[in-house]
Amino acid sequence: MVKSKAWDWSKNEDNSWLIPSIESCYLANSWVSKGFDRVLDLGCGLGRHSIFFAENGFRVNSVDLSEYGINHLNSWAQKEQLHIETQVCDMLALPFEKDTFDCIIAYNVIYHTDTEGFIKTLDEIKRVLKSKGELFITLISKNTWSYQHADRYKRIDDNTILRDEHETEKDVPHFYVDIEDIKKYFVDFDFIDVPIEQTEYSMENSKYYSRHFNVMVRKK
Structure with a gap:
């Protein structure tokens, strides 16, 4: 298992990382309607x-x-005069008791590891999420340009490469999945929606497309 590596946010120059994702509004309304109260931003x-x-x-x-x-x-x-509990920690070992959270959001996060690390992190998510609790997670698709051209990068395992396009993500591992991988790894969850694959393009050069799955699941 590769050692976890943090993004170097000191090199970030993209203000879009300060704007909530379009999915967050839906999630907030949905989770409020279900009486969920405690959320983990992983x-x-x-x-x-x-x-x-x-x-x-x-x-x-x-x-x-x-x-x-x-x-x-x-x-x-x-x-903003908001109370938020924060901790610096590795996603491979979350500092919370079992069944702590009603819901978890992990946006462009847990694919920054290798296959072994992904499985370990998903086990940690299952541990701290309550029964019937919900998880919204984004995963990077094997249809992404970088995986389709993986010979340009250092490969860690069949699903994982090290990328170096962006200073914030330099030498951070990227774990890629397809729909069959998702079905395999999420057997302990019920799918709330069919996983959707979405495409994004680099503003510098549109050929560098990135495809992600939005996965919404409920712990069994």
Whole structure:
């Protein structure tokens, strides 16, 4: 299993990482309607989703391997007068008791490891998520340009390569899946929606497309 490596947020120049994802509004409304209260923002980055869910009345715990990211979130939360519990930690060993959270969001996070690390992280998610709790997670597709051209990169295992296009992600592992992988790894969950594959393009050069799955599941 590869050692976890944090994003270097000090090199980030993209303000989009401060804007909640389009899915977060749906998630907040859906989870409120189900009486969910406590949410984990797993791999919170600079804190965009943590702030959003705290503003919408959730009790939020936020974790990230990046101390820079956690410090940014703490300053942001203080400015907005929001209470958010934060910790620097590795997703491979979450510092929470069993059955702690009603819901978890992991946006562009747990595919930053290899296959063994992905399985370990998913086990940690299952441990801290309550029965019938929900998980929204994004996973990077094997149809992404970088995986289709994996010979350009250092390969870790059949699903994992090290990429180096962006300074924030330099030498951070990327674990890729297809729909059959998703079915295999999420056998302990019920699918709320059919996983959707979405395409994004690099603004610098449109050939560098990235495809992600949005996965919405409920713990059995």
